[in-house]
Amino acid sequence: MGDGGAATRAEPDRELVRRMAAGDEAALGQLYDRYSTLVHSVAMRVVGDADDAEEVVEASFWQAWRQAGRYEEGRGGISTWLVMIARSRAVDRLRALRRSREQAWEELPEPSDASTDGPALDAAESDELRRMVATAVATLPPEQRETVELAYFRGMSQTEIAEATGQPLGTVKTRARLALQKLRGALAVLREDAR
């Protein structure tokens, strides 16, 4: 395989999950060191509140710990797996908040990112994936971007999105498809480059 940083990084990642599955709690700590910022960023984007986000981060890493034995090597690797858990926990939390407050969508706290500026990349963000995805998302037509973001970060169903945006259901589906296909294309390019 490649000799790049990604390969050397991917190996210890898998190793961490293997050790977690064997009951080594230190591995959970290391996974946390590596990904808590990513997981927290997703949680903040979805729930928009530091206390709720902290609960989401805790629930996510705890789920990772309990399910490490069932982790199957997917194409996206450990960060994709963790992010899927985190997003799912965050959306659960958001829905619970919505139920408890009986809030309308419009009344939910607006996520910190008004989603016009790109993600705040800093020195630690040498991560190629992040830059590529951010670019790919930024270049999506606004209506496609809105569709996937409402679904992904607000946990809205296609029917809710259709209502919120005043578009027919078929249009919502098409926008979701075009957007994800474009992102998939960007990821494929990234993989090619890494090869």
Next chain:
Amino acid sequence: MSLDMTHDDVQAALAAEALDALDGPEAAAVRAHLAHCDDCRRELESLREAAASLAHAAPRVPMDAERSARLRSRLVARAAADAGAGATPPRAVSSTDAAGVDAGAAGTRVIPLASARRGRSWGVGWLAAAAAVLLLIAVGTYAARLKGRYDALGERYAAIDTERTELVGALARRDSTVAALSGPGVQVIELASTQQRAPGGRMFWDPQTARWTFFAHGLPALRPGREYQLWLITPGGPVSAGTFKSTPEGLAQVQATYPLPRDQLRAVAVTDEPEGGLPQPSTTPIILGSYGESE
């Protein structure tokens, strides 16, 4: 109610499924189709991965450092207690467990009271009614008091349980520290300062158990947003053994598990890096200790 969907219908709906945005009946129909269509399953998997990549577009918001450190130790302690508690490793667990389900609210119990039967005479009827009302009030008060005690006990229990988990975790960490230092084949690597002040460190490495225990002293205070990162330098490059902060007195302790063949360690180093650490060191080591058994 089942929805009829053709292969093409399902294909058109897969992106929405990848975003968990399908509504009930359609989601059920799509899942039924997926059970016997490899093409659609593969397509869904790649779309899910694309959807997951959206996470990287979220603005980067690191958690407050202290909060994060507390959460980290809470998680590790919970995991230590979890791993130590059952002989069964944390395998098959229902997903609800992980979702952090709240303990069911101690719902208000409805105590069925036999409906008061009408008395024969008004006098008796009044008495019976008054007695029933009194009884109802008494039962209600008693139930409320019980509920209050139940809640208070529940809270105390939760507090004690948390404390216990923390203690078990702390004890487990101490035990593993002692074990990591006292093994027969434990190697010790001294790290000396490369700067004028005098920070130093000592790594205890037990190759048999793959445990690394590191102590440092005299570490300079970090700038905000920075952390120390510990590295194992191997012929293949530096391997991160985790990030850490020092106490105000400049002390720190790090434990890691990382299997490494004896001949693969060249040195141990500590660098000053952005919070959360980097895949590769970006600064020159503050302390460094070389190692080579053959030499």
